Amino acid sequence: MGYTENGTNNYELPKGFQVSTVEAAIKKPGRKDLAVIFSTVPASCAGVFTTNIVKAAPVVLDIERVKTGRGQAIVVNSGNANACTGERGMEDSRALSRAASGVLNIDDSLVYVCSTGVIGAPLPIDRMLPKVREACENIGKSTLLDAARAIMTTDTFPKVVSTTINLPGFTGRLCAIAKGAGMICPNMATLLSFVLTDLSVKPAALQKALQDASQVTFNRVTVDGDMSTNDTLLVLANGTAANLPIEEGTPEYDAFASTLRETLLTLAKMIAKDGEGATKMVTIAVKGANSTEEAIRAARSVANSPLVKTAIYGNDANWGRIMASLGYSGIVFDPYMVDISFGGVLAVENGLSAGKDAESKAELGGKDVTITIDLKTGNARAQVYTCDLTQEYIKINAEYRT
Amino acid sequence: MGYTENGTNNYELPKGFQVSTVEAAIKKPGRKDLAVIFSTVPASCAGVFTTNIVKAAPVVLDIERVKTGRGQAIVVNSGNANACTGERGMEDSRALSRAASGVLNIDDSLVYVCSTGVIGAPLPIDRMLPKVREACENIGKSTLLDAARAIMTTDTFPKVVSTTINLPGFTGRLCAIAKGAGMICPNMATLLSFVLTDLSVKPAALQKALQDASQVTFNRVTVDGDMSTNDTLLVLANGTAANLPIEEGTPEYDAFASTLRETLLTLAKMIAKDGEGATKMVTIAVKGANSTEEAIRAARSVANSPLVKTAIYGNDANWGRIMASLGYSGIVFDPYMVDISFGGVLAVENGLSAGKDAESKAELGGKDVTITIDLKTGNARAQVYTCDLTQEYIKINAEYRT
Known part of the structure; x- marks a missing residue:
């Protein structure tokens, strides 16, 4: 799999996909902030979306369109979320779709529109429409990495994964991009x-594989506990590899679903690592829970605790804060059964300090920290991915609109 | 009512109460960190406590003792929470109680023990026991303000309220102290x-008045969403005013309950104002909800959002973040019915910007900010008290144990 951080990978697009990016100066000039992703043939399409009751206009549009299970193009912009923009917002999303479908000469219902950025301001639609047409006219002239850059907001690096899937007689290709950073839960x-x-x-x-994969990957990431109005995860499978269509309950499905899950997990960890202001990627691993749901709930409570996250930032193995956040998570357990490890150091044994403060502190010094919590009430386990909470997060978000 | 912030008030204790403070060097030397509060006669006692499943040893002890409805002394220390300390922690709390009851010559079951500070380290009990005895021998030689100072951790000012209650034929006196700052939810x-x-x-x-009052005061405060292992609110009513014992369903009860509620509200707002690193006290007022529970839930979701809190710090009337946090609160509403005001400025009308960014920003410039949200789905309302989220919060909590 390819990671963008080292910058050495080649992100060859799967066959039949083309990308174009353009500067529409949506928030401010100086960068390409609009991308079009196009499949030369209509593709199967699946999507999962924010469950926030406040949904951005493009999310409302895409939820309706994905019911057909078909798609051919994605128009996406950063700099403005087109959320809380009322009927005007819906009209703007439809206009972006029509601008793309007109130039690409495809059915308008096959276009998905996505936006990310500031909530509550209308899109600069007059500036954007000619730019969407320009992007579509130049389709194929940009790379997937360009698209990954175009959708960044406060992200510090573009997020791309590229991999192959070997099926009997076929080698498929799968690429994915993501943006994250803040309002991530x-x-x-x-x-x-x-x-x-x-x-x-x-x-x-496709829909089932996507839902299953997102549950154990993106849905296990939290940066700040704030759920966005614009969360959108779309997959396009265009069939240009000419394999027989993959169905559930087959070895091909399992291979595809497994690769999809790995891909999303890689992206999810990139997003945790690139959480706003983060200096560390943190995995909260809970085991010994009564159920997966309880394990997730406990891990989320720890991962969302500002006190735990600031302690990790300060390299302080402050396990008392972890115990407190487990204690208000809503699950039932015996505090004096709990073990807590920082990396490989067992710092808390049966709810009491094991006297390993210095060793635990050393474990927190790295860029990739795993905290393991054993509740010893059952056999279920789950991991949640997060980051530390730093002054830089405050700086970014106190100044975001200014 | 008296506030400590201006430093001009006189905190005369109610009749029959005495205070003593002493330096026990629990976390470090240099300040008085242990207080004893004493009633010369046995008093009615009521208490409410953390619902965190991880309860500190003194909380476990006090929950048991308050069932008698009687109390005469409180031994309280800062610098160490005596939480996650196992059977040793329970023994230490009982030893502190016995040290006090022995010198004060009262029944041991009438002593309440409270601790606040770092979780997970045993109390320096050998250093503390002689200091508790010393404090009890010097009972009456300190003021309530001294006690308020002794229980501070990261608080920046002591929190004292002093007031009178006028009943037919009697004037009672009521004083209260609190500490807050972090791990506040x-x-x-x-x-x-x-x-x-x-x-x-x-x-x-007494118990009913306390529970009712805490629901609409302390339980409406959140600094960081982290619920403590040590939350303890105790009231002692010693009857030295010689009124007939107040019972429920009387005008005297209503007068007492009302004063208690006002007192706790004043303290709750002080705690929000003195949230770790806070530069502003923020009131989130939700109206037009279907029920008080829904109003509280919506207000809490906004008050706990790191993105809302950092925006307030940055004087950014970023109402989109408020809409997003309402949207994931779990309550059902129509985003395009919602009004949002910053102070007196209606910034959002029926879910859309009213074009008042500059005026809204000006409202956020003060030290006391009220954000009013009208959901327009019902008639219920609730307020939650919080503060902004700043770099200083991170600094305090990344360095707290070091």
């Missing part, structure tokens, strides 16, 4: 992320 | 706070 979906594959996958199988 | 109780009155109140009436 997805539920049933997340952020903006687009997955492209040249495999043929039946829409129902 | 109480449920059914909060922080450390002690209320002393010379009125006679029957234990059942």
